[in-house]
Amino acid sequence: MNEATLSASLEDYLEAIFHIVRKKHAARPKDISKFLEVGNSSVTGALRALKARKLVNYAPYDLVTLTPTGEELARDVVRRHESLREFFIKVLAAGNELADEAACKMEHAVPADLVDRFVRFVEFIEMCPHGGPGLLEGFRNHIEKGCRPTCFDECRFESSPPTSHGHPLGAGEIATMADLKPGQHATITRVQGEGPLRRRLMDLGIITGTPITMERSAPLGDPLEILVKGTHLSLRREEAKAVRVRIDV
Amino acid sequence: MPNILSLVETNRDFAAPGSKFVTLAGNPNSGKTSLFNALTGAYQHVGNYPGVTVERKEAKRHFRDLDLRVMDLPGTYSLATNSLEERVARDVLVTEHPDVTVSVVDSSNLERNLYLTVQLLELGLPVVVALNMVDVAKSRGTVVDTAKLSALLRSPVVTTVARRAKGVEDLLEAIRERSIFPAPSEFRVDYGPDIEREIERLDGLLAMADPGIEPMARRGLAIALLEGIASERTEDFGRGILDAAGDAVDRIERLHGDPMDILIAERRHGAAMGLARQTVTTSAERRRDLTDLIDRVLVNRVLGLPIFLGTMYAVFFFTFSVADAPMGWIESAFGRIGNLVGGIWPAGSDSLLRSLIVDGVIGGVGGVLVFLPNIVLLFLAISLLEDSGYMARAAFVMDRVMKSVGLHGKSFIPMLLGFGCSIPAIMATRTIESRRARLTTMLVIPLMSCSARLPIYALIIPAFFATQWRASVLWIMYLIGVALAMVSAWLLRKTLFAGGDLPFLMELPPYRLPTMRSVMQHMAERSWLYVRKAGTIILGISIVMWALATFPRLDPETAAAGEPTVADASAEAGNDLAARQLAHSLVGRIGHAMEPVIAPMGFDWRIGTALVGAFAAKEVFVAQLGIVYSVESPEDTGAAHLREQLQADYTPLVGFCIMLFALIASPCMATVAVIRRESGSWGWAAFQFFGLTVLAWIVTILVFQIGTLLNLGT
Structure with a gap:
């Protein structure tokens, strides 16, 4: 994303609009202020800022919708949020509320690549439930060599990296x-x-x-x-x- | 466990007599229909579900003290109501309350098949699982632990090999036991805490709305509500519950960030996977099987197309060339019967009754049965292609071409068959699942030059075109038909049948050797359907056509007034009489009346009369034109004579226009009857009839007028 510099609060707005639009097809500024528990004036300011970045379609007193870029960015934020939340709940056994709160704060700070690893760790744990001493090594192989998480043993003992050179798309992509x-x-x-x-x-x-x-x-x-x-x-x-x-x- | 109970209760066998309703549900290619045939034998009733063209197959079976009414549900992968088949299957299961439902499962592909079984159990229905094709599974080194599967599903599990009618007795016994103890299985999919909470909440609301529903069925209903499957059942419960379900879906989707139906499907697949993992042991290495090897050749990048075209040529040759002889026999047999029956009346009699029976009824029945060899052979070929598994590959290979006009790969074979005859071609569209694609295909099929157009081309082309051009003109006629069919299909898909279609997504089933029994049964079923349904309509129309060509009759004096000029030319006088009779009849009058309409195409009343007659069958055009011109047997010896007449009266441009119009305009009455039968409505038949006629009229006028302007062939 080129708009990687989007502030944490703007990302929150984007996320809120995404959720509201998904439910009602378009958002009113009132919905947004209610959703985020902020004042109307801050909403207006944020909407202007998002509009300037071409992330929302907005005119005063009109409904708000996301532009395609905005939607993509919002999806990314939501995905980061859900991934982190899932990690906290499934791996760290955190409660729903704690997980949500922590995810809200961390989603803006954690780099996308790391979030991806959180996701894949949860997946890996779910598919290779045997655990044991080789678990972390297996996960490393899974990440680095792109072994299938279903083939846990293979992941643990396979030493040679897969030969995917020459293909436009290689393993793990x-x-x-x-x-x-x-x-x-x-x-x-x-x-x-x-x-x-x-x-x-x-x-x-x-x-x-x-x-x-x-x-x-x-x-x-x-x-x-x-x-x-x-x-x-x-x-x-x-x-x-x-x-x-x-x-x- | 029904088994244990049954030991206690065997003495009470007599207590559960009467008739039971059994349904068979399963994936396509799970061997469901074979099992149905093995269960019930050859005496089946094939009909349609009301309002739709999905087939409804039922049969009776007597087993011990039970009269079973067995129904073969359409093959589906799930019970969501995406397609017509799924909707029909679900409706039967939910509204007709089968006593026992047999879940037919392909043992060699247990995981995917159990996905449907799980849904059947979820409806709260008494289920018996038939682990079919255990022989195939075994040959692949897969063994299913039946007892364990039965314990997990809490339902009886029976192994069968339907193609060889193995395990049928066991299955019947299990059905019988299940029908005596119909309590639904307690099996349930665990949807996870969040979704389970919502299921419970809806379950409570449903229990309040209708305390009478059985708990397992209620849970199933709650899940259906969450999946957004609307049925008449759910409508009954009113807005309150529907709104509650809507809120529940919102909550879950916000929580999980995925659509509800995906979440539910994932859990179900998880359950099916779990069941398969716990019960299947695979001893052999998973290796490339025969199907993989065959596919390497049959759908190969280079060989795939040539092999496909070769196969199609074989089907075409088989359907039409082999049918030629029997069709000839049927025609001559009916000719002889006609003569024989006609002989009852004194020679030269012009009794109306004789004419009705000989020309109307016997001719009409002959007109129905003459297509039978085509249809029998076509369905023999189609059954072989379908049962072997090649049909799906054919669609796979041709889809790219058909997609460009908005059709499905499966539309190709019917359209190709259209070159032989529209009747079997239209019947072959049954393999197309999507109704929009199927209707589009049916509607454009008559544009493929069928073999009955050939006599018309064969009469006209030599009359107007020099030897070196003849082949090209014939080729052009065929090409015009194909091009118009493609354009029309594209237009129909852009307008009347736009969008909203099912995806192409299709299984390529493993290759199997077709069994004689199922091929024969399929063939007999289709042929009988044709005779019974389309045949009666065709017979009715032929009698109407006979009446149109017969009434009003020339009165004898007028007839006699046509004085024979040459004494020894009595045959010619007869022909002349026939010509005047035809001109006098309604057909002739319609021909005359049409003149202003057909004049812009360069046609006169003679051609109009012949065209009206051609509605009975395209090749009748030649015979009728022969009668109009008082030429004896225009089909063979008289053809040259008739061509001279045509040359004298018309220009090559008109000749070309006659062919063009005969190609595009009004399909023959048999086509109309079959479209009525296959589309389920006279509306589509009428739409096609008038649509094509108007199209023909416009195209032919354009060609004639522009041709005249440019002085082409005048």
């Missing part, structure tokens, strides 16, 4: 399913897309944390064939773009 090359393995990190498509994807087992393999594309380049949970599925590239994955090997 985040991509969409449509970016995968035939033969590449990946783990689903997020399923986006609209109602019926998302549901259909989910019903066929395409959900977060599921490992997939790109098999091939059709002779004319589209659709794609993937292997998920022992089933061969075909889907079009545009549909595959709705699925975010992390490349494993």
Whole structure:
């Protein structure tokens, strides 16, 4: 993000607008002041500042919506918040309120890369529940070599780094399913897309944390064939773009 | 455990007689239909669910003291109401209260299949799990611990191999026991503390609204409310509960940052995965199986297309060339029957009844049955392609092409078959799941030059075009049809059937050797459906067409007034009489009346009359034109004579316009009947009929007028 210099309080505003818009499609300044428990005048000031950065659509006395850039940035803040919160609750066994409060404060300060590691640690713990002395080493391998978190033992003992040179996207990188090359393995990190498509994807087992393999594309380049949970599925590239994955090997 | 109870209660077998309603639910490709066939045998009732084109299959089975009514639900991956099939399946389960539901599960793919089983249990229904295809699973080194799965799901689990009718008795026994002790399973998915809290809250509200609901079903209802699945059930409970559900969804989504349906699906998948992990042992290494190897060739980047085209050629050849001979037999058989029946009346009689029976009824029945060889062979080919698993690959290979006009990969095969005959082609659209894509495909299929157009082209082209141009003109006719079909499909998808479609997302099932039994059954089912449903409509229209060509009749004096000029040309006199009769009939009058409308295309009343007759079947155009011109047997020996007449009367431009109009305009009555049958409404049939006719009229006028202006072929 180029607007990385956004102040903590502006990030809070962005986050608040995001939550309100998600619920009501557009936010009124009144909603925002209520949400953040601040005065109307501070809201107006913040909205001007956000508008100047082209993050919100706003005119006095009008409804507030996020611009595409604003929404992306807001999603990032929300993701950081939720990730930290999840880490506190799941790993540190903190209570909901404490976790929320701490996440609120830390979300602005912790670098994005570190937040990503928090997320992956939670994932790793969930998928490799055996623990033991090799746990942290396994996690290091998981982060550095991009071993699949499902293959804990492999992660622990594998010594040679995966040879993914020459591929435009290497292990550990985040991509969409449509970016995968035939033969590449990946783990689903997020399923986006609209109602019926998302549901259909989910019903066929395409959900977060599921490992997939790109098999091939059709002779004319589209659709794609993937292997998920022992089933061969075909889907079009545009549909595959709705699925975010992390490349494993 | 029903098993233990049943030991105690065996003596009370007689206490649970009567009829039970059993439904079969399962994923596509789980062998559900095979199991249905194995359970019930060949006597099935195939119909449609009211208002939709999803098939409803039912059959009866007597087992010990029970009369079972068994229903095969449409194959679905879940019970969310995304697609028509899912909605239908859920409606039957929720509103028709089956006594027992068999969850058909592909053992070789347990995890994904259990996802549906979990949902069935969640509805609070008595479930029996049929672990199907255990042989395939075993060959892959997968063994399922049946007892453990049964204990975890708290429902009976039976292993079956439906294709070989193995385990059917056990399954029936389990169904019987389950129906005697119908308490729902206590199995529940743990949705985590946050969602469980909301489920409990809604559960409490539902219990207050209707204390009569069984607790497991109530929980299922609460979950459905959170998933946002609207059913008539949930509407009953009023705004209060719906609002509470909406608030609950808001709370959870804010808390977790993911949509509710995703959260629920993730938990369900988690449960299915857990069940599979605890019960499946895989002994063999997971290796590339046969399907992978076959796919390396069949959908290969280089070979994929040629193999597909070759397969399509084979299907085409099989459906139309092999059917040629039996179609000829059927035609000549009906010709002979006609002669035989006609012989009852004295020679030269012009009894109306004779004409009705010979030309109307016998001709009409023949007109229905003549398509039967096509349809039987087509569905034989389609069953083979579907059961083997290649059909999904065909859609996979062709999707890129069809996508460009907004259609689905599965639309390709029906459109290709349209070159042979629209009737089987339209019936083949049944493989397309999305209704919008299916209707679009059906509506444009008649634009593919079917084989009945060929006699028209064969008559006209040699009459007006020099030898070296003939092949090109024929090719152009076919190309115009394809281009118009593509453009129309694209337009329909942009307007009438815009957006809102299901994703392409489709399973590529493992290759399997089709079984004789299921292929034959499928074939018989489809053919009978055609005869029964479309056949009656076709017969009705043929009698109407007969009447139009017969009435009003020339009175004998007028007929006699046409004086034969040459004494020995009695045959010619007969032809002349037929010509005048046709001109006098309603068909002829319609032809005359149409003249102002068809004149801008360069047509006169003769062509108009022949076109009206062509509604019965496209190739009738040639015969009718022959009658109008008093030419004997225009199909063969008389063709040259008829061509001379045409050359004298029309320019090559008009000839081209005749072909163009015959290509685009009003599909034949059999097509109209089949569209009515397959779309479920006369509306679409009428829309297609008039839409194509208007399109033909506009295109042909443009061609004729511009051609005339430019002095082309005049």
